Amino acid sequence: MAKQIVKMNLNGQEIEQLVDSRTLLVHFLREQMNLTGAHIGCETSQCGVCTVDIDGESVKSCTHLAVQCDGCEVKTVEGLAEGGVLHAVQEAFYEEHGLQCGYCTPGMLMTSYRLLQDNPNPTEDEIRIGLSGNLCRCTGYQNIVKAVKSAAVKLQQKESATA
Amino acid sequence: MNAPVKTLEERKSELQGMGDSRLRKEDARFIQGKGQYCDDIKLPGMLHMDIVRSPVAHGRIKKINKDPAMAIPGVHAVLTADDLKPLNLHWMPTLAGDVAAVLADEKVHFQMQEVAIVIADDRYIAADAVEAVEVEYEELPVVIDPYKALEPDAPVLREDLAGKTEGAHGPRDHHNHIFTWEAGDKSAADDAFANAPVTVSQHMHYPRVHPCPLETCGCVASFDPVKGELTTWMTSQAPHVVRTVVSMLSGVPESKVRIISPDIGGGFGNKVGVYPGYVCAIVSSIVLGRPVKWSEDRIENISTTAFARDYHMDGHLAATEDGKILGLKVDVVADHGAFDACADPTKFPAGLFHICSGSYDIPSAHCSVKGVYTNKAPGGVAYRCSFRVTEAVYLIERMVDVLAQKLNMDKAEIRKKNFIRKEQFPYTSAFGFEYDSGDYHTALEKVLDAVDYKALRAEQEQKRNDPNCPTLMGIGLVTFTEVVGAGPSKICDILGVGMFDSCEIRIHPTGSAIARMGTITQGQGHQTTYAQIIASELGIPSEVIQVEEGDTSTAPYGLGTYGSRSTPVAGAAIAMAARKIHAKARKIAAHLLEVAEGDLDWEIDRFKVRGNEEQFKTMADIAWAAYNQPPEGLEPGLEAVHYYDPPNFTYPFGIYLCVVDIDKGTGESSIRRFYALDDCGTRINPMIIDGQIHGGLTEGFAVAMGQQMPFDEQGNLMGNTLMDYFLPTAVETPTWETDYTVTPSPHHPIGAKGVAESPHVGSIPTFNSAVVDAFAHLGVTHIDMPHTSYRVWKKLKEEGVQL
Numbered sequence: 034m035a036k037q038i039v040k041m042n043l044n045g046q047e048i049e050q051l052v053d054s055r056t057l058l059v060h061f062l063r064e065q066m067n068l069t070g071a072h073i074g075c076e077t078s079q080c081g082v083c084t085v086d087i088d089g090e091s092v093k094s095c096t097h098l099a100v101q102c103d104g105c106e107v108k109t110v111e112g113l114a115e116g117g118v119l120h121a122v123q124e125a126f127y128e129e130h131g132l133q134c135g136y137c138t139p140g141m142l143m144t145s146y147r148l149l150q151d152n153p154n155p156t157e158d159e160i161r162i163g164l165s166g167n168l169c170r171c172t173g174y175q176n177i178v179k180a181v182k183s184a185a186v187k188l189q190q191k192e193s194a195t196a
Numbered sequence: 197m198n199a200p201v202k203t204l205e206e207r208k209s210e211l212q213g214m215g216d217s218r219l220r221k222e223d224a225r226f227i228q229g230k231g232q233y234c235d236d237i238k239l240p241g242m243l244h245m246d247i248v249r250s251p252v253a254h255g256r257i258k259k260i261n262k263d264p265a266m267a268i269p270g271v272h273a274v275l276t277a278d279d280l281k282p283l284n285l286h287w288m289p290t291l292a293g294d295v296a297a298v299l300a301d302e303k304v305h306f307q308m309q310e311v312a313i314v315i316a317d318d319r320y321i322a323a324d325a326v327e328a329v330e331v332e333y334e335e336l337p338v339v340i341d342p343y344k345a346l347e348p349d350a351p352v353l354r355e356d357l358a359g360k361t362e363g364a365h366g367p368r369d370h371h372n373h374i375f376t377w378e379a380g381d382k383s384a385a386d387d388a389f390a391n392a393p394v395t396v397s398q399h400m401h402y403p404r405v406h407p408c409p410l411e412t413c414g415c416v417a418s419f420d421p422v423k424g425e426l427t428t429w430m431t432s433q434a435p436h437v438v439r440t441v442v443s444m445l446s447g448v449p450e451s452k453v454r455i456i457s458p459d460i461g462g463g464f465g466n467k468v469g470v471y472p473g474y475v476c477a478i479v480s481s482i483v484l485g486r487p488v489k490w491s492e493d494r495i496e497n498i499s500t501t502a503f504a505r506d507y508h509m510d511g512h513l514a515a516t517e518d519g520k521i522l523g524l525k526v527d528v529v530a531d532h533g534a535f536d537a538c539a540d541p542t543k544f545p546a547g548l549f550h551i552c553s554g555s556y557d558i559p560s561a562h563c564s565v566k567g568v569y570t571n572k573a574p575g576g577v578a579y580r581c582s583f584r585v586t587e588a589v590y591l592i593e594r595m596v597d598v599l600a601q602k603l604n605m606d607k608a609e610i611r612k613k614n615f616i617r618k619e620q621f622p623y624t625s626a627f628g629f630e631y632d633s634g635d636y637h638t639a640l641e642k643v644l645d646a647v648d649y650k651a652l653r654a655e656q657e658q659k660r661n662d663p664n665c666p667t668l669m670g671i672g673l674v675t676f677t678e679v680v681g682a683g684p685s686k687i688c689d690i691l692g693v694g695m696f697d698s699c700e701i702r703i704h705p706t707g708s709a710i711a712r713m714g715t716i717t718q719g720q721g722h723q724t725t726y727a728q729i730i731a732s733e734l735g736i737p738s739e740v741i742q743v744e745e746g747d748t749s750t751a752p753y754g755l756g757t758y759g760s761r762s763t764p765v766a767g768a769a770i771a772m773a774a775r776k777i778h779a780k781a782r783k784i785a786a787h788l789l790e791v792a793e794g795d796l797d798w799e800i801d802r803f804k805v806r807g808n809e810e811q812f813k814t815m816a817d818i819a820w821a822a823y824n825q826p827p828e829g830l831e832p833g834l835e836a837v838h839y840y841d842p843p844n845f846t847y848p849f850g851i852y853l854c855v856v857d858i859d860k861g862t863g864e865s866s867i868r869r870f871y872a873l874d875d876c877g878t879r880i881n882p883m884i885i886d887g888q889i890h891g892g893l894t895e896g897f898a899v900a901m902g903q904q905m906p907f908d909e910q911g912n913l914m915g916n917t918l919m920d921y922f923l924p925t926a927v928e929t930p931t932w933e934t935d936y937t938v939t940p941s942p943h944h945p946i947g948a949k950g951v952a953e954s955p956h957v958g959s960i961p962t963f964n965s966a967v968v969d970a971f972a973h974l975g976v977t978h979i980d981m982p983h984t985s986y987r988v989w990k991k992l993k994e995e996g997v998q999l
Contacts (some may be wrong), residue, residue, distance in 0.1 A: 055320065069236035070229020072461065074410040075494040079918035082410055110229035123227040127219060130887050134719030135226030136410045136461030142227065161926040168918070170410050170462045171719045173894030174926040176887060 253911020293364025411461025547583025681764025714754010
């Protein structure tokens with residue numbers, strides 16, 4: 034199988050790796066880079082448990098080749114907290130009981146992270162539509178929506194504190 | 197200066213014990229991507245297994261050619277049933293007393309059945325090899341309708357059972373018949389019907405659905421040929437029973453088998469059974485002497501691992517003219533698929549379906565369930581419910597609505613009239629269940645008041661009279677009782693192992709603690725709620741109590757987590773183990789304080805000398821003393837184990853009300869309001885309870901409004917991906933309103949009844965009741981689920997509803 038060198042910025046680190054051209058990004062992250070936060074729940078891009086952030090967009094890493102990330106900036110759930118401090122979305126999911134089995138959580142967090150970057154003050158409808166590419170079987174979404182609202186407030190408070 | 201003395205309230209709240217909505221102890225790892233699920237496990241030298249599956253639903257295997265697959269570099273082995281035969285592992289026993297093929301032995305019985313396995317260096321090569329294995333089939337006639345399966349000239353599905361007229365649950369009277377199971381008193385029920393002024397009947401099909409947790413099934417099997425030890429990480433809701441089964445199948449002594457359920461990405465019943473994939477991965481590891489991983493994909497998960505329901509039910513009620521129910525009769529044809537692999541207590545092939553008299557005082561009742569083989573995948577698990585309780589609750593709630601319609605009675609009124617009254621508890625039903633406690637009337641009144649039921653009915657009346665109204669309004673009401681917490685081992689066992697559960701608690705010298713349990717959390721939050729029980733029992737903050745589950749080498753033997761049994765059974769084991777420690781702690785405290793045990797009073801976190809507030813020993817003091825100065829005659833240490841065999845089931849109940857608006861033009865249903873009152877007895881963590889209820893209601897919404905597993909005449913499953921199989925997103929999911937009453941279970945040590953499954957069990961008939969109610973003024977008494985827009989639109993057309 035043809036292998037290619039892929040260079041990317043992964044969670045702030047420049048990396049260079051040799052990968053099979055057909056390797057999916059999610060397998061590259063999980064098996065080659067040992068970042069098992071992104072999960073696998075389907076093979077049809079429905080469930081969103083594999084969601085990561087690539088160059089400022091939410092991407093389902095199960096339907097994306099690792100080689101497509103050459104030269105990209107990739108962020109996974111493992112890169113959300115900075116300097117040992119949880120990101121606002123992580124804090125909010127914990128505080129609002131926005132997770133149960135935890136399997137959808139990394140994808141939910143990454144989608145929520147991007148959603149709030151793009152729309153810092155979303156309405157409930159915007160949150161529900163924004164999360165519609167991520168499935169959860171445990172929570173019924175009610176506390177996830179609450180968590181995203183709470184994270185929005187936290188981020189705005191942080192913003193105004195540093196402004 | 198002395199530290200300020202803490203108030204009782206402060207000391208209690210620092211424990212974060214029962215009743216506290218404390219945040220979850222398990223979350224830190226999940227929000228940082230540090231959970232450890234089965235597919236996250238990577239061992240040195242690990243190989244990957246994939247499965248060759250049948251494209252046909254019924255056929256004879258003429259030939260299997262492994263050579264093209266073996267020629268692919270990186271492929272280590274291709275195994276078929278013929279390779280497993282010398283080990284006698286090509287068939288395995290099921291939990292229901294039948295056998296199931298591990299790999300298809302000469303015949304395939306359902307589409308996607310396991311035919312061969314390949315083991316390769318990585319999952320990509322394994323997938324290539326699966327494509328390369330050549331299998332020739334001779335197609336046979338397919339039976340997917342259980343009624344047709346019972347016709348005299350129906351094709352014989354299970355040739356391996358030829359001539360067997362006796363099954364695990366009694367006589368078989370047809371080649372596709374598995375069992376007929378009955379409960380209640382038939383002649384008493386017949387008498388009630390013969391003399392009743394009013395009778396109603398309704399046929400209904402509870403469709404085949406799939407629990408579909410977001411994590412599929414999988415395992416990593418690692419056999420150490422030097423030590424002869426087998427370690428397997430597995431997505432299992434019942435690791436201890438799996439260890440017993442694996443030991444029995446493989447011949448490896450149980451002491452050398454270690455099953456570890458790591459973090460589990462949702463179970464909902466899907467991860468109770470032992471699947472061919474697990475067995476094949478274990479065999480592969482033993483044969484190859486290397487670790488082997490198997491990770492199922494979603495299509496495999498929906499197509500082959502345990503489905504739920506598929507009950508064709510005929511319900512009958514006999515009643516007086518003013519709506520007092522006199523008798524209940526139920527006949528069920530149960531489609532069990534190709535092998536009887538239902539996960540039920542051994543003596544109950546239809547689970548606890550005989551809870552189908554519901555919350556009502558019905559003097560006579562009888563039910564009969566006939567299990568049938570078809571060319572579909574095996575299974576029959578409890579999908580977020582106790583064994584077949586969802587089917588039972590659906591049946592009785594539908595029937596009560598049908599009777600109300602016939603008598604032109606209000607749904608709430610007929611229920612009030614027939615409820616088991618508060619003073620009748622403990623109440624023995626016509627089927628023999630002893631309901632522990634309940635107060636249905638109070639709970640119903642609370643819900644009717646909260647939603648202003650009268651106003652809703654008035655609005656509905658007004659809308660029905662308005663020809664220009666663009667919607668049909670329906671009000672669903674369900675007043676359900678569950679039976680959970682299986683169960684008393686005198687009647688409940690799995691493969692001969694009684695359905696007790698267990699807890700081991702060890703208090704460390706510095707006053708923190710570890711508890712190990714026979715259950716396994718899959719999102720329910722055991723690591724938090726179990727710690728809360730211990731906190732309240734022993735006065736140790738829940739924050740410093742670690743809860744471990746899932747590793748058979750460290751945890752005491754338990755039957756696992758399904759059927760809402762964790763709190764009713766394991767939760768009781770915790771309290772009992774804690775009380776053993778408490779009793780020993782009292783002896784140590786008496787020794788330290790130099791008083792008699794009888795002179796001590798327990799208060800939140802300490803023993804006090806009665807009448808002398810200043811003299812006390814906290815549990816932390818006692819823990820330290822237990823390890824350095826125990827009283828003479830008392831062994832050092834502070835730990836206890838308890839195996840709890842429940843004296844009875846628990847009976848949580850709830851009152852659910854749903855308002856739906858159906859678009860007359862499109863058939864789209866909009867859930868305007870869903871009000872869920874649950875009574876699960878003592879509440880351990882209200883935040884977690886609410887979360888469980890939100891999730892259960894959402895799964896119920898999915899079942900009622902969209903989930904189905906349709907098969908065509910050739911036995912092809914027409915929707916086995918998440919493109920087709922309905923899992924609601926945040927957009928479709930309604931907003932839930934929750935409420936509660938508290939009626940503790942009198943026989944449970946902390947009065948808790950279990951909650952996680954009530955919202956699933958109770959909500960499905962509520963949605964159904966609401967949709968049917970929208971059509972009730974047109975004389976419609978029942979509509980089968982799922983209520984997709986297309987199916988509702990067809991009903992609108994059928995009933996001549998004009999926009």
